[in-house]
Amino acid sequence: xxxxxxxxxxxxxxxxxxxxxxxxxxxxxxxxxxxxxxxxxxxxxxxxxxxxxxxxxxxxxxxxxxxxxxxxxxxxxxxxxxxxxxxxxxxxxx
Numbered sequence: 001x002x003x004x005x006x007x008x009x010x011x012x013x014x015x016x017x018x019x020x021x022x023x024x025x026x027x028x029x030x031x032x033x034x035x036x037x038x039x040x041x042x043x044x045x046x047x048x049x050x051x052x053x054x055x056x057x058x059x060x061x062x063x064x065x066x067x068x069x070x071x072x073x074x075x076x077x078x079x080x081x082x083x084x085x086x087x088x089x090x091x092x093x094x
Contacts, residue, residue, distance in 0.1 A: 037066050041074060048081060048091040057085055 027043070029036045040063045047056040063070075064078055084091055 033066075034069075037063060037070070037074075041077065044081060045077075048084065051091065053085060056081060060085070 027039075029039050040059060044056055044059050044063060047053075047059060060078065060081055063074075067075065067078075070078070083089065
């Protein structure tokens, strides 16, 4: 755990010094929880199709925190996104 925290500190220091912080664009979301989750899923799909990996990486945890109420189809989609991001695979929907 200590090595992970040290690595995280190193990444944060590097980003502060040299990088630009990538943040998700503020988007008006629906008030209803299920609609909000679906809105995020739609955005994640769009990010993956447009090869916007940084945005997809930031958005995925904002959906996964609702894992217990996601449908099996949505869970499968999230798992595929995770694999594609981790293994640097192209997102091809053809």
